[in-house]
Amino acid sequence: MVKAVVLGAAGGIGQPLALLLKANPLVTELSLYDIVNTPGVAADLSHISTQSKVTGYLPPPKGSDLPADDGLKKTLAGADIVVIPAGIPRKPGMTRDDLFKINAGIVRDLATGIATTCPKAAVLVISNPVNSTVPIVAEVLKKHGVFDPKKVFGVTTLDVVRASTFVAEVLGDLSLVSKVSVPVVGGHSGVTIIPLLSQSTVPLPSSLDQSTVDALIKRIQFGGDEVVKAKDGAGSATLSMAYAGALFAENVIKALKGATGIVVPTYVNLSAHEGGQVIQKELGSSIEYFSVPVTLGPNGVEAINSLGSLSSHEQSLISAALPELQESITKGVQFIQAPK
Ligand code: NAD
Ligand code: LMR
Numbered sequence: 001m002v003k004a005v006v007l008g009a010a011g012g013i014g015q016p017l018a019l020l021l022k023a024n025p026l027v028t029e030l031s032l033y034d035i036v037n038t039p040g041v042a043a044d045l046s047h048i049s050t051q052s053k054v055t056g057y058l059p060p061p062k063g064s065d066l067p068a069d070d071g072l073k074k075t076l077a078g079a080d081i082v083v084i085p086a087g088i089p090r091k092p093g094m095t096r097d098d099l100f101k102i103n104a105g106i107v108r109d110l111a112t113g114i115a116t117t118c119p120k121a122a123v124l125v126i127s128n129p130v131n132s133t134v135p136i137v138a139e140v141l142k143k144h145g146v147f148d149p150k151k152v153f154g155v156t157t158l159d160v161v162r163a164s165t166f167v168a169e170v171l172g173d174l175s176l177v178s179k180v181s182v183p184v185v186g187g188h189s190g191v192t193i194i195p196l197l198s199q200s201t202v203p204l205p206s207s208l209d210q211s212t213v214d215a216l217i218k219r220i221q222f223g224g225d226e227v228v229k230a231k232d233g234a235g236s237a238t239l240s241m242a243y244a245g246a247l248f249a250e251n252v253i254k255a256l257k258g259a260t261g262i263v264v265p266t267y268v269n270l271s272a273h274e275g276g277q278v279i280q281k282e283l284g285s286s287i288e289y290f291s292v293p294v295t296l297g298p299n300g301v302e303a304i305n306s307l308g309s310l311s312s313h314e315q316s317l318i319s320a321a322l323p324e325l326q327e328s329i330t331k332g333v334q335f336i337q338a339p340k
Helices: 014-022 038-046 070-076 096-117 130-143 157-171 210-221 223-231 239-256 274-283 312-337
Strands: 003-007 029-033 053-057 081-084 122-125 152-154 184-186 193-195 262-269 289-297 300-304
Touching (some): 014 038, 029 038, 029 070, 070 096, 096 312, 122 130, 130 152, 130 312, 157 210, 157 262, 210 223
Parallel strands (some): 003 081
Antiparallel strands (some): 289 300
8 A cells, every 4th residue: 555645736847747657557545635626626636447546635715723734644644655746837037046045945844744744755846946845854853853864865857867868869879768867966956966977878989079968968957947938937847747757756665565676866864874984985975965876665765875886087076066055055055053
């Protein structure tokens, strides 16, 4: 039995993500929460002929005697996995960090609901800025004494999905896309997104000129901007994100149910894991959160794997990413530890 929850389920990501989770035969119960429209989304999905029972909750109406978190707690009760795409998306000209002002508070409140209702659930954070919202979730769970570093994940799968697609495009053969896998490490924002192209399962030809490789790296790092620009004020990636989020959620669910050998990059706490400490040493940095290839298991993160051998260019990309990443992590931690 697997109860999956989507918080922000009526949004651009939330709806298609809920659809993909409803279509997933491993999910037996799907519960949806948003500040608007969840009863409608849940009713619609509930007609789909798969086994999961679907429910949708809202906050109590104004003037209700019920506590403000009543709908949230009902949604979260008994959850095994909670996916969070709640919050505002970017418009052209904005950075992900510009979303912090609004999304940090939303994520904090949702994490509080998780801490008090389903503290053992795996928490998959999509809301931006991921580099800060993951530390926010962790700090809230710590405050409640229920932080399990094996269970809190920043979803960076869209970067991995983009890397496969864009590499296959450069190789000139989209049919290769299912064979192309590129670890993407670091964080989820611009220069903090580091595709390790030297480890692509389908190697790039050595004849490829450096400017093409540089452009490919840049496209993976700034793929989100491409969508924001094309949507022209109507938001950011939703459909590709729902695909990526459902893929990552499926991997976590499979591992929770006992599948072995699933290795995926995700943004996690490093210092709580032996493998994470090794990476900190390799990086020469005490950075607390980093996207790394992780082996998933029945308890969440089973092991943090090595970054593998890096080219000197990849090492320089990592060095360039660390200051911005550290700043975003500190901002998230401070938001909970020392709120202004
Ligand atoms: P959206 O505006 O379409 O949907 C967000 C939903 O969140 C809305 O339905 C809104 O009502 C809901 N919401 C707002 N406050 C809430 C609260 N307190 N509780 C519950 N729900 C609440 O936005 P979107 O396009 O779905 O994007 C959502 C977030 O995901 C954004 O922050 C965006 O930047 C981020 N994102 C992350 C990635 C990634 O790779 N991690 C990719 C794409 C988008
Ligand atoms: C993305 O990478 O598409 C998301 O983080 C959304 C964004 O703001 O670009």
